[in-house]
Amino acid sequence: xxxxxxxxxxxxxxxxxxxxxxxxxxxxxxxxxxxxxxxxxxxxxxxxxxxxxxxxxxxxxxxxxxxxxxxxxxxxxxxxxxxxxxxxxxxxxxxxxxxxxxxxxxxxxxxxxxxxxxxxxxxxxxxxxxxxxxxxxxxxxxxxxxxxxxxxxxxxxxxxxxxxxxxxxxxxxxxxxxxxxxxxxxxxxxxxxxxxxxxxxxxxxxxxxxxxxxxxxxxxxxxxxxxxxxxxxxxxxxxxxxxxxxxxxxxxxxxxxxxxxxxxxxxxxxxxxxxxxxxxxxxxxxxxxxxxxxxxxxxxx
Numbered sequence: 001x002x003x004x005x006x007x008x009x010x011x012x013x014x015x016x017x018x019x020x021x022x023x024x025x026x027x028x029x030x031x032x033x034x035x036x037x038x039x040x041x042x043x044x045x046x047x048x049x050x051x052x053x054x055x056x057x058x059x060x061x062x063x064x065x066x067x068x069x070x071x072x073x074x075x076x077x078x079x080x081x082x083x084x085x086x087x088x089x090x091x092x093x094x095x096x097x098x099x100x101x102x103x104x105x106x107x108x109x110x111x112x113x114x115x116x117x118x119x120x121x122x123x124x125x126x127x128x129x130x131x132x133x134x135x136x137x138x139x140x141x142x143x144x145x146x147x148x149x150x151x152x153x154x155x156x157x158x159x160x161x162x163x164x165x166x167x168x169x170x171x172x173x174x175x176x177x178x179x180x181x182x183x184x185x186x187x188x189x190x191x192x193x194x195x196x197x198x199x200x201x202x203x204x205x206x207x208x209x210x211x212x213x214x215x216x217x218x219x220x221x222x223x224x225x226x227x228x229x230x231x232x233x234x235x236x237x238x239x240x241x242x243x244x245x246x247x248x249x250x251x252x253x254x255x256x257x258x259x260x261x262x263x264x265x266x267x268x269x270x271x272x273x274x275x276x277x278x279x280x281x282x283x284x285x286x287x288x289x290x291x292x293x294x295x296x297x298x299x300x301x
Contacts, residue, residue: 106173120261124242143175146203226285250270
């Protein structure tokens with residue numbers, strides 16, 4: 001079933017984490033990509049299209065990249081400008097615009113979640129595969145509540161206790177993704193992240209045990225990059241590669257920074273990171289040996 005053919009009674013806004021429903025973020029990206037292709041096929045420059053809906057060239061770029069929502073009226077005006085007169089095609093596009101304008105469950109956390117991370121959470125809900133390398137911390141989807149609280153407090157030293165709890169609640173809510181068969185999650189964690197006792201020994205020991213439990217899930221592959229491997233191809237830092245079922249969407253590489261994030265989707269960029277991820281998977285301990293190393297670290301913690 002294509003995105004525009006989803007049943008009308010299925011509310012994207014009401015979908016829970018882990019349900020097989022495309023998130024509004026992904027729907028916006030699909031809609032923006034389709035409108036961009038229609039514009040290019042019609043030979044209309046982006047500034048001319050923007051003028052039609054009272055939008056600047058930069059806003060048109062954000063719209064076509066799915067970074068912001070379209071108004072249904074604007075989609076209708078653009079379809080007319082692009083010469084799309086087929087009523088069925090127009091209605092499909094307008095239905096997609098309505099779905100893309102809904103809010104996901106994560107919008108309830110917009111008081112503690114910056115826009116750049118809201119985009120990631122929206123993408124995360126619609127992935128079929130997440131491959132990641134983590135250098136400093138245990139991946140958020142695998143964190144225990146106490147470990148998540150320690151990491152959050154470390155990164156938000158001036159935040160109130162209530163704000164810390166809101167951020168922890170969001171992280172735990174995201175973990176509901178683990179309750180379904182998708183996405184598949186393939187994570188490589190640097191040993192240094194596992195040797196850093198955030199929250200104290202008891203918290204870290206519980207976190208390491210949690211990793212052993214998570215690794216037993218059928219949709220999870222967990223590997224550890226050991227100290228004795230020396231240098232490796234991802235020494236530059238953590239990243240994640242997201243893959244989607246929608247044929248209109250390319251893989252997206254997510255790189256988080258202190259005050260923002262990069263989203264890379266050009267083929268030459270994603271191909272490079274995919275090659276790095278493949279190398280890491282070969283260089284890291286096998287899943288079985290990674291479990292043995294986790295148990296060794298637990299005993300030493």
